[in-house]
Amino acid sequence: MMTIAVALIALGIAVPLAALPFLGKRSLPWPVDPPDRRDDVARAVSSLRDLEFARAAGTIDAADHARLRGALEREAFARRPEQRASPAPVRTFAVAAVAAAITTVVVVATLPREAGDRAPGAPLTGDARPLTPTTAQLETRARANSRDIPAQLALADAYVQDGRARDAVPVYQAVLAIDRDSVPALNGLALILFQSGESAGARLATDRVLALRPRDADALFLKGLILYKAEDYKGAVEVWTVYLDVGEFHPAAAMVRPLYADARGKAGN
Numbered sequence: 001m002m003t004i005a006v007a008l009i010a011l012g013i014a015v016p017l018a019a020l021p022f023l024g025k026r027s028l029p030w031p032v033d034p035p036d037r038r039d040d041v042a043r044a045v046s047s048l049r050d051l052e053f054a055r056a057a058g059t060i061d062a063a064d065h066a067r068l069r070g071a072l073e074r075e076a077f078a079r080r081p082e083q084r085a086s087p088a089p090v091r092t093f094a095v096a097a098v099a100a101a102i103t104t105v106v107v108v109a110t111l112p113r114e115a116g117d118r119a120p121g122a123p124l125t126g127d128a129r130p131l132t133p134t135t136a137q138l139e140t141r142a143r144a145n146s147r148d149i150p151a152q153l154a155l156a157d158a159y160v161q162d163g164r165a166r167d168a169v170p171v172y173q174a175v176l177a178i179d180r181d182s183v184p185a186l187n188g189l190a191l192i193l194f195q196s197g198e199s200a201g202a203r204l205a206t207d208r209v210l211a212l213r214p215r216d217a218d219a220l221f222l223k224g225l226i227l228y229k230a231e232d233y234k235g236a237v238e239v240w241t242v243y244l245d246v247g248e249f250h251p252a253a254a255m256v257r258p259l260y261a262d263a264r265g266k267a268g269n
Contacts, residue, residue, distance in 0.1 A: 133154075135155070135158045135159070135162055138151065138154050138155040138158050139155060141154075141155075142154075142155045142171070146174065147178055149175055149178060149179060149182065152171055152174060152175050153171075153172075153175060153182075153184050153185060153188075155171055156168040156171035156172050156175070156185070156188055157188065159171065160188065160191075160192070165192045165195065165196075168188065168192060169189065169192055172185045172188050172189040172192075173185075173189070176189070181212055183209050183212060183213055183216060183219075186205045186206075186208055186209045186219075187205070187206075187209055187216070187218045187219060187222070189205050190202045190205035190206050190209070190219070190222055191218075191222060193205065194222060194225070194226060199226050199229065199230065202222065202226060203223065203226050206219045206222050206223040206226070207223070210223065215242065215246045217243060217246055217247030217250045218250075220239055220240070220242055220243035220246070220247065221240075221243055221247065221250060221252045221256060223239050224236045224239040224240040224243055224256065224260075225256075225259075227239060228259055228263055233263040233264075233266040233267040234267040234269075236259075236260075236263045236267075237260065237263050237264050237267050237269060240256055240259075240260045240263070241260075243256065244256065244257070244260065
């Protein structure tokens with residue numbers, strides 16, 4: 001009730017202020033731009049130039065040329081009546097002020113009731129929970145259609161995020177059984193194999209990706225890391241040189257830069 005009372009007081013102040021312009025003896029004039037005589041002269045000069053071109057080309061006779069030239073010269077330098085100032089649209093301002101005041105009252109009176117009781121930090125309306133589906137929802141979707149590659153890839157990525165890399169491997173393999181050139185599945189499987197210590201399998205997967213997409217940042221990063229771990233520093237430098245060119249904003253770029261500098265030093269570059 002206190003908020004409604006405050007809003008009503010605000011409305012009571014706003015309405016008289018909105019009506020105040022009508023109580024004055026005379027409305028203030030609405031400003032108008034002064035006429036710019038340079039525009040008239042410029043137009044006349046342009047028209048005169050066109051007229052002279054027509055005379056030189058022989059497309060207008062002498063009598064018409066003289067008549068039109070005189071008319072243009074008179075119009076260019078004749079004084080036009082100045083635009084009179086019109087009263088400022090105070091009625092429009094007043095209606096807008098009253099509408100704004102009414103809107104303020106409605107918002108102030110209804111917003112607390114619409115917001116209701118909420119926990120600290122919770123939004124006034126709606127739900128702030130992310131729209132990302134849960135792993136269980138992704139499992140349901142993937143089971144419903146085993147050939148839905150986007151759903152299968154999303155499930156495999158969710159398993160990786162949940163620390164269930166072993167569960168992600170058969171999902172990636174199922175995707176590759178449908179599409180042997182699936183770059184996301186090859187990259188995901190390569191990373192899991194590398195983390196499991198199976199560098200040879202990871203190398204085969206990254207090579208397959210780079211054959212399909214030579215400048216793939218994920219594959220370049222991992223292949224360089226495989227070569228670095230194998231102490232093939234020259235190979236790592238070659239791969240990471242391309243990686244740092246195409247993957248400047250890749251999540252692993254900050255980690256690669258010092259390793260790249262170290263590999264260059266060890267390779268004698």
